[in-house]
Amino acid sequence: MSVALQLILQLAILILAAKAAGLVSVRLKQPAVLGELLAGLVLGPTLLDIFHWPLFTAPQTTEEIVFELAELGVILLMFMAGLEVDVREMLHTGRTAVIAGVLGVIAPLILGGLASLLFNYPVSSSVFIGLILTATSVSISAQTLLELGVIKSREGLALLGAAVVDDVLVILVLSIFLATIGSSGAGAIAGVIVRMALFFVIAVPVGLWLLPRLTYRIERLPISEGVVSWAIVATLLFAFAAEALGQIAAITGAFLAGIFFGRTRLRHEIMTGMHTIAYAFFVPLFLVSIGLKVDARSLNGAAVIFMLAITLIAILSKVAGAGLGAKLAGMRWSESLRVGVGMISRGEVGLIVASIGLQQGLIDDSMFVSMVMMILLTTLLTPFLLRRVFPHKTSATAKEIAHGDKLADVSD
Amino acid sequence: MSVALQLILQLAILILAAKAAGLVSVRLKQPAVLGELLAGLVLGPTLLDIFHWPLFTAPQTTEEIVFELAELGVILLMFMAGLEVDVREMLHTGRTAVIAGVLGVIAPLILGGLASLLFNYPVSSSVFIGLILTATSVSISAQTLLELGVIKSREGLALLGAAVVDDVLVILVLSIFLATIGSSGAGAIAGVIVRMALFFVIAVPVGLWLLPRLTYRIERLPISEGVVSWAIVATLLFAFAAEALGQIAAITGAFLAGIFFGRTRLRHEIMTGMHTIAYAFFVPLFLVSIGLKVDARSLNGAAVIFMLAITLIAILSKVAGAGLGAKLAGMRWSESLRVGVGMISRGEVGLIVASIGLQQGLIDDSMFVSMVMMILLTTLLTPFLLRRVFPHKTSATAKEIAHGDKLADVSD
Numbered sequence: 015m016s017v018a019l020q021l022i023l024q025l026a027i028l029i030l031a032a033k034a035a036g037l038v039s040v041r042l043k044q045p046a047v048l049g050e051l052l053a054g055l056v057l058g059p060t061l062l063d064i065f066h067w068p069l070f071t072a073p074q075t076t077e078e079i080v081f082e083l084a085e086l087g088v089i090l091l092m093f094m095a096g097l098e099v100d101v102r103e104m105l106h107t108g109r110t111a112v113i114a115g116v117l118g119v120i121a122p123l124i125l126g127g128l129a130s131l132l133f134n135y136p137v138s139s140s141v142f143i144g145l146i147l148t149a150t151s152v153s154i155s156a157q158t159l160l161e162l163g164v165i166k167s168r169e170g171l172a173l174l175g176a177a178v179v180d181d182v183l184v185i186l187v188l189s190i191f192l193a194t195i196g197s198s199g200a201g202a203i204a205g206v207i208v209r210m211a212l213f214f215v216i217a218v219p220v221g222l223w224l225l226p227r228l229t230y231r232i233e234r235l236p237i238s239e240g241v242v243s244w245a246i247v248a249t250l251l252f253a254f255a256a257e258a259l260g261q262i263a264a265i266t267g268a269f270l271a272g273i274f275f276g277r278t279r280l281r282h283e284i285m286t287g288m289h290t291i292a293y294a295f296f297v298p299l300f301l302v303s304i305g306l307k308v309d310a311r312s313l314n315g316a317a318v319i320f321m322l323a324i325t326l327i328a329i330l331s332k333v334a335g336a337g338l339g340a341k342l343a344g345m346r347w348s349e350s351l352r353v354g355v356g357m358i359s360r361g362e363v364g365l366i367v368a369s370i371g372l373q374q375g376l377i378d379d380s381m382f383v384s385m386v387m388m389i390l391l392t393t394l395l396t397p398f399l400l401r402r403v404f405p406h407k408t409s410a411t412a413k414e415i416a417h418g419d420k421l422a423d424v425s426d
Numbered sequence: 427m428s429v430a431l432q433l434i435l436q437l438a439i440l441i442l443a444a445k446a447a448g449l450v451s452v453r454l455k456q457p458a459v460l461g462e463l464l465a466g467l468v469l470g471p472t473l474l475d476i477f478h479w480p481l482f483t484a485p486q487t488t489e490e491i492v493f494e495l496a497e498l499g500v501i502l503l504m505f506m507a508g509l510e511v512d513v514r515e516m517l518h519t520g521r522t523a524v525i526a527g528v529l530g531v532i533a534p535l536i537l538g539g540l541a542s543l544l545f546n547y548p549v550s551s552s553v554f555i556g557l558i559l560t561a562t563s564v565s566i567s568a569q570t571l572l573e574l575g576v577i578k579s580r581e582g583l584a585l586l587g588a589a590v591v592d593d594v595l596v597i598l599v600l601s602i603f604l605a606t607i608g609s610s611g612a613g614a615i616a617g618v619i620v621r622m623a624l625f626f627v628i629a630v631p632v633g634l635w636l637l638p639r640l641t642y643r644i645e646r647l648p649i650s651e652g653v654v655s656w657a658i659v660a661t662l663l664f665a666f667a668a669e670a671l672g673q674i675a676a677i678t679g680a681f682l683a684g685i686f687f688g689r690t691r692l693r694h695e696i697m698t699g700m701h702t703i704a705y706a707f708f709v710p711l712f713l714v715s716i717g718l719k720v721d722a723r724s725l726n727g728a729a730v731i732f733m734l735a736i737t738l739i740a741i742l743s744k745v746a747g748a749g750l751g752a753k754l755a756g757m758r759w760s761e762s763l764r765v766g767v768g769m770i771s772r773g774e775v776g777l778i779v780a781s782i783g784l785q786q787g788l789i790d791d792s793m794f795v796s797m798v799m800m801i802l803l804t805t806l807l808t809p810f811l812l813r814r815v816f817p818h819k820t821s822a823t824a825k826e827i828a829h830g831d832k833l834a835d836v837s838d
Contacts, residue, residue: 015670017490017494018494018497018676019666019669019670019676021494021497022497022498022501022662022665022666022676023662023663023666023670025498025662026659026662026663026666029655029658029659029662030659033649033652033655033656033659036649036650037647037648037649040648040649046648046649046650074490076494078429078486078491079490079491079494082429082430082433082488082491085430085433086434086437089434235449236449236452236458237445237448237449237452237458238448238458238705239701239702239705239706240445242702242706243441243445243705243706243707243710244445246441246706246707247438247441247442247445250434250435250437250438250441251435251438253434254431254434254435254438257431258427258431258435264430264431264434287702287706289651290651290654290699290702290703291702291703291706291707293650293651293655294651294654294655294658294699294703295655295658295703298655
């Protein structure tokens with residue numbers, strides 16, 4: 015079988031499996047991402063081992079190509095995450111979101127890192143595990159809050175704001191960590207800081223000034239799918255520059271490109287086109303690729319214990335950190351608990367950070383499996399726990415909802 | 427530099443170069459595809475040789491990955507070509523389109539094959555060169571006719587219909603050729619016919635009956651970008667089955683999938699999504715990849731003479747074949763000439779067929795370059811010649827246009 019033909023069949027199987035499993039997951043009232051991850055686990059070395067089927071006899075394996083397509087999926091995903099960040103709105107969401115977001119990053123970073131050290135992992139791995147624990151996926155919580163009819167409550171809005179603050183912080187901490195790791199000595203670290211600074215000094219004016227002007231210019235030119243194609247090119251260039259020039263992760267560049275394009279008036283058009291490209295093709299490949307990369311059978315007894323312990327810490331540290339932040343910002347204890355619970359779910363950003371750790375050799379296969387399992391478990395538990403701590407829509411009186419809305423409107 | 431980072435930069439450069447060159451081409455009143463091909467030639471081994479820049483130091487070359495992405499671009503392009511074929515309308519366009527389309531395939535096939543034999547090429551290569559000459563790209567002509575305001579004239583409509591007939595025939599002849607090549611002996615050929623028949627016996631009922639039902643079902647399911655993603659999966663599966671089961675080209679399967687999806691009421695939605703995916707990312711990569719694959723410096727004196735001769739034959743055989751067809755169907759000589767001239771341009775389908783020939787070893791590098799040059803030249807000449815043979819909009823009287831419209835409306 016030729017390489018092209020083999021790739022065609024594998025892509026069809028992988029996307030079909032991801033979408034079908036995602037559907038089953040949604041039908042079972044679980045997030046689609048859960049099914050897509052499990053589809054990857056089933057098709058990967060853990061069970062079916064798709065890349066080594068006797069059917070596939072191309073002289074060269076197509077595994078590498080699938081993983082590179084998955085990488086492009088990560089870039090697009092981070093671009094879209096950036097596109098959804100409204101910096102001005104974020105700054106206006108105010109104290110609650112910022113304090114909850116910041117403490118929601120610090121607590122898991124420290125507690126996750128310490129726990130990993132207790133399990134005798136090396137310092138760099140331990141810090142990285144803490145870093146994976148800092149991520150928050152707000153989409154699962156947002157969906158649950160929508161279902162419960164409390165998305166516009168004071169807690170709901172604080173939660174959404176805190177999750178965005180969290181995203182930005184995770185990317186920032188990851189970038190600093192990746193830039194400084196392996197560098198020792200004041201000179202090397204100074205060099206790293208200079209390069210990071212250089213990247214931002216070039217990227218920010220380009221993104222704020224040149225990029226919107228170019229985008230509006232391109233919009234008026236006779237180029238087929240010009241704006242979306244340009245958004246892809248610019249995102250790839252930002253991703254490249256972040257890593258090659260700034261020595262920070264490529265995803266940081268993609269995220270930044272998203273923020274810049276999100277400030278243009280073509281945000282909606284770009285989002286629509288990118289959403290199709292990402293979710294119809296690249297993102298399902300990224301989500302299954304997670305499972306394709308790991309052999310869950312590599313989880314031995316000790317690893318399972320670590321996995322359960324780190325999941326517990328992931329949950330407690332996020333609830334405590336973000337919850338305490340909300341309390342410090344003046345919320346009641348019950349409200350603070352809801353904010354904390356809403357931020358438990360890790361999800362895509364956690365998966366992306368974990369993948370980078372595996373790639374860079376900062377965590378090994380078995381730790382990666384534990385991290386994926388932790389992300390799965392927190393994502394599974396979040397809607398369940400949220401329904402417990404939030405008053406149900408059906409039980410909430412009209413007055414309560416109106417009250418919540420009113421509070422939400424005046425929340426700073 | 428890591429493989430992923432290298433790929434990111436190369437993709438950004440390739441897409442940017444394709445789109446920019448396409449724009450310059452359009453500004454110079456030439457088709458965008460011309461600029462995109464030239465961008466590939468410049469970035470390829472002929473001049474800049476992008477894959478071997480000293481900057482790119484990844485342990486593994488990314489050339490293969492770019493070419494596989496280009497292959498996916500071809501699949502998507504053929505899918506969209508199929509999506510635009512309306513079988514019922516095609517059958518109703520009637521005699522003129524069918525006769526012009528059929529003779530417009532037969533004449534270049536025979537004359538191109540004979541000319542290649544005269545140049546001492548082996549039989550299989552000669553037949554294949556004839557096959558490349560059969561292709562027609564109607565988009566360039568359609569655009570020119572639109573500009574001239576004569577797209578709805580009798581000749582305009584016949585031309586559009588004939589080009590579709592031509593597309594279907596080229597795919598059919600290519601499929602038969604690829605299926606039978608290398609098979610000798612009655613038994614082997616019978617085997618090939620059985621497999622082709624088996625493919626169609628399975629694919630046609632699936633495409634006519636099962637595919638629309640599944641598509642409508644998926645439309646109602648909670649799957650992100652479900653319909654477009656499903657169209658991609660189904661297209662990949664049809665492409666795979668065509669080659670693996672039917673031993674015909676994968677693009678035939680993709681083309682067929684396009685025809686089947688084109689019959690559903692979701693045609694427009696699928697077209698919109700696929701258009702973004704194809705033209706914002708994959709198709710520019712395909713168009714530059716043509717130039718990346720060839721070293722135009724491999725054209726020696728003999729090859730240049732062959733190239734010029736085959737271009738002349740490509741033009742004359744199409745004008746004569748399609749023109750004679752139109753005349754036989756009852757058009758006047760001047761009208762027949764216009765139909766013939768409108769079909770000169772080869773374009774994407776020609777490029778795709780030529781790429782397959784190179785891949786299968788049916789034509790060598792220097793013949794491939796000649797074919798690409800022939801396609802470029804015919805594409806460049808078509809708008810120029812069309813403007814000569816059609817009465818200009820400005821010179822055409824209102825009466826003439828009304829007459830053309832009336833004739834067009836009643837054309838069987």
